[in-house]
Amino acid sequence: MSVETRTKSSVTDAPSSELIRLAGVTKRFGTNTVLDQLDFSVQPGKHVTLIGPSGSGKTTILRLLMTLTKPDEGTITVDGQQLFPAPEKQIREVRKKIGMVFQQFNLFPNMSVLRNITEAPVQVLGMSRDEAEARARELLDLVGLADKCDARPTRLSGGQQQRVAIARALAMRPQVLLLDEVTSALDPELVAGVLDLLRDIARSTDITMLCVTHEMGFARDISDQVLMFDSGRVIESGPPEKIFSDPDQDRTREFLSAVL
Amino acid sequence: MKWDWNAVSDFMPEFWHGLLVTLQILALGSLLSFTLGLVWALLMRTPSRWVRWPVGVVTEFVRNTPLLVQLFFLFYVLPEWGLTFSALATGAFAIGLHYSTYTMQVYRAGIEAVPVGQWEAATALNLPRRRTWTAVILPQAIRRVIPALGNYVIAMLKDTPMLMVITVLEMLGRARLFSQQHFQFTEPLTVIGVAFILISYLASLLLRALERRLVR
Numbered sequence: 379m380s381v382e383t384r385t386k387s388s389v390t391d392a393p394s395s396e397l398i399r400l401a402g403v404t405k406r407f408g409t410n411t412v413l414d415q416l417d418f419s420v421q422p423g424k425h426v427t428l429i430g431p432s433g434s435g436k437t438t439i440l441r442l443l444m445t446l447t448k449p450d451e452g453t454i455t456v457d458g459q460q461l462f463p464a465p466e467k468q469i470r471e472v473r474k475k476i477g478m479v480f481q482q483f484n485l486f487p488n489m490s491v492l493r494n495i496t497e498a499p500v501q502v503l504g505m506s507r508d509e510a511e512a513r514a515r516e517l518l519d520l521v522g523l524a525d526k527c528d529a530r531p532t533r534l535s536g537g538q539q540q541r542v543a544i545a546r547a548l549a550m551r552p553q554v555l556l557l558d559e560v561t562s563a564l565d566p567e568l569v570a571g572v573l574d575l576l577r578d579i580a581r582s583t584d585i586t587m588l589c590v591t592h593e594m595g596f597a598r599d600i601s602d603q604v605l606m607f608d609s610g611r612v613i614e615s616g617p618p619e620k621i622f623s624d625p626d627q628d629r630t631r632e633f634l635s636a637v638l
Numbered sequence: 639m640k641w642d643w644n645a646v647s648d649f650m651p652e653f654w655h656g657l658l659v660t661l662q663i664l665a666l667g668s669l670l671s672f673t674l675g676l677v678w679a680l681l682m683r684t685p686s687r688w689v690r691w692p693v694g695v696v697t698e699f700v701r702n703t704p705l706l707v708q709l710f711f712l713f714y715v716l717p718e719w720g721l722t723f724s725a726l727a728t729g730a731f732a733i734g735l736h737y738s739t740y741t742m743q744v745y746r747a748g749i750e751a752v753p754v755g756q757w758e759a760a761t762a763l764n765l766p767r768r769r770t771w772t773a774v775i776l777p778q779a780i781r782r783v784i785p786a787l788g789n790y791v792i793a794m795l796k797d798t799p800m801l802m803v804i805t806v807l808e809m810l811g812r813a814r815l816f817s818q819q820h821f822q823f824t825e826p827l828t829v830i831g832v833a834f835i836l837i838s839y840l841a842s843l844l845l846r847a848l849e850r851r852l853v854r
Contacts, residue, residue, distance in 0.1 A: 444762050473764040484759035488777040497773065498763035550763065 396455075397422040397554065397586055398443065403452035405438050405610075412438045414610035416452070422553070425580055425587040427597040427618070430607030431633060436590040440556040443588070444478045445469055457553065474502070477552035481559040483539040485531035485546070491518070492527040495546045503550065510549070517545035521575055537568030541575060548579070555579075557589040569593070576600070594638055598622050606630045645825040649816050653829055656812030660837070663730045663798045663808060668791050670734025675741025679749060680771075682742070701739035706800055708732050713804040729801035737790050744786045748779035781852045788845035792838050809833060 398420040405413040413435045420426050428436040441447045442454060445461060454461045456472045464472070485494050495514035499505040505513075518524050521541040523534075531539055540560055547555060557576065561569040573596045580587060580600040591597055597604060597618060604621040606614040606629075614627045625631050681693045700708070709732045713725065723731070752775050760770040799810035807815065813826035 444758075446758050446761060470764055473761070476762075478762040480755060480759065480762075482753075482755050484753075484755035486756065486759070486774055488774070488781070498765055501766065501769050501773075502764045546763070 395421050397457055399455045401453045403449045403454060405449050412610050416611065418605065418612060420586060420588065422586055423584045424602045425600045426603045426605060427601040428590045428605050428607060429597060434607040435610040436607050437558055440478065440558050440588060440590060444476060444556060445473060475553045476556060477547035477550050478556040478558065479543050479547050479560050481562050483543045485539055485543055487530065487532050491529050491531060491542050494531060494542060495549045499549050514549060517548055521545045535568060536564045537571050540564065540572050544575060552585065554586045554588065557587060559590050561593060592637060642822065642825060645820065645822040646829060649826045649829060652812045652816050656807060656809035657833060659726065659806060660798050660808040662726065663733060663801060664795050666730035667733035667737065667794045670731065671737035671741050671790065672787060674734060674738035676745050678738060678742035679745035697739040697742060700736060705732065705736045705797060706803065708736055709800060709804050725804050725806045729804055729806045733794055733797060737794055740790055741787060744783045745779065748783035749775060751782055752778045784845060784849045788842055791841050795834065795837055
């Protein structure tokens with residue numbers, strides 16, 4: 379590649395104001411096209427919420443960014459570094475910038491709460507155990523579970539487990555936090571605590587957030603931008619006030635009236 | 639038939655020797671089958687089929703041929719290739735190898751039973767592959783399979799008398815020798831029968847304790 383085209387592409391394809399960029403991303407499972415030529419980008423520090431009916435591809439986007447699955451076509455760039463195809467080393471570098479919280483928490487049941495949080499900082503970031511533990515205690519304090527350090531995750535309620543999972547993701551100091559329907563598996567009375575915590579984090583940090591959720595009140599509160607998905611495409615996007623109050627698309631209106 | 643306590647006490651010195659040998663076979667066989675089975679199970683998960691294929695062939699072969707044939711083979715054929723081991727070592731190796739092809743299936747099931755979300759969480763945290771195995775997957779998989787492994791310890795115990803055919807004098811070998819010399823069969827055979835039950839029971843207690851420790 380000549381110097382000229384490289385300079386040009388760095389200006390047009392990945393300007394520094396974009397942290398995440400998906401270009402022409404297609405993902406199929408068998409004959410089912412989950413994402414169809416998707417293009418979108420996210421600027422650093424923004425909170426983007428992905429809404430839409432089940433099976434519309436929202437979760438797949440998070441899974442692609444976390445490298446849990448591969449696209450069939452298209453490119454994904456995070457902080458100027460391309461994923462798929464990329465050497466293992468580069469993929470690991472990109473993953474360091476991204477944290478993910480899962481619907482089913484996915485805490486490690488064979489480790490204490492504290493070890494769940496310190497494991498990756500020690501093993502991946504090379505932090506000393508003392509330093510990692512001090513930081514883990516701070517984070518547990520932040521999520522309101524300072525007294526649960528030594529507990530096994532299975533002894534905690536769903537809401538508590540999810541808060542530990544949030545602390546575990548934050549312990550890696552990610553630039554991007556992916557939240558995949560993080561309250562869907564919780565009992566209704568536990569949802570508010572987790573959402574309040576995420577509102578706090580959204581307000582008090584500059585972490586970029588990509589959030590798949592069915593909690594429209596939460597989406598309205600924290601989002602800078604809402605993307606409405608249908609059949610693997612973004613059919614509408616805009617600030618939450620616009621999307622929730624006066625959407626352009628009938629499909630969006632229909633979906634919102636069904637969930638609100 | 640008459641029960642003779644004197645025959646029991648005459649047999650006891652022989653019995654202790656046999657017991658020691660049986661326990662040695664069982665300990666070595668268990669150790670080998672537990673470790674080798676895990677190695678097979680892990681090798682079967684490598685991406686390279688140049689590893690999976692030979693491992694699959696060898697373990698299928700060992701699982702589908704009789705232990706007795708393997709004992710004879712290892713005891714009589716290996717020395718022809720210049721490899722000579724004691725009968726006890728050969729026998730323990732044969733049992734361990736034979737049962738490793740069963741424990742490998744147990745480990746495989748245990749590994750597959752770890753929810754995919756655990757792998758995904760490890761990936762999301764960027765844990766190195768090796769660390770994912772040693773800190774996340776295997777501790778959960780092994781905890782699940784201990785009861786099944788315990789069954790194979792008992793199965794191995796019950797196969798230890800086969801080593802008689804390669805001159806290893808474990809409990810049954812000692813009882814048989816004693817019977818042939820004294821023409822008393824009831825007492826020595828009853829003694830070793832009770833011993834087999836007691837060893838099985840103690841082994842299952844031990845494994846249950848281990849399981850509790852790991853589940854904690």
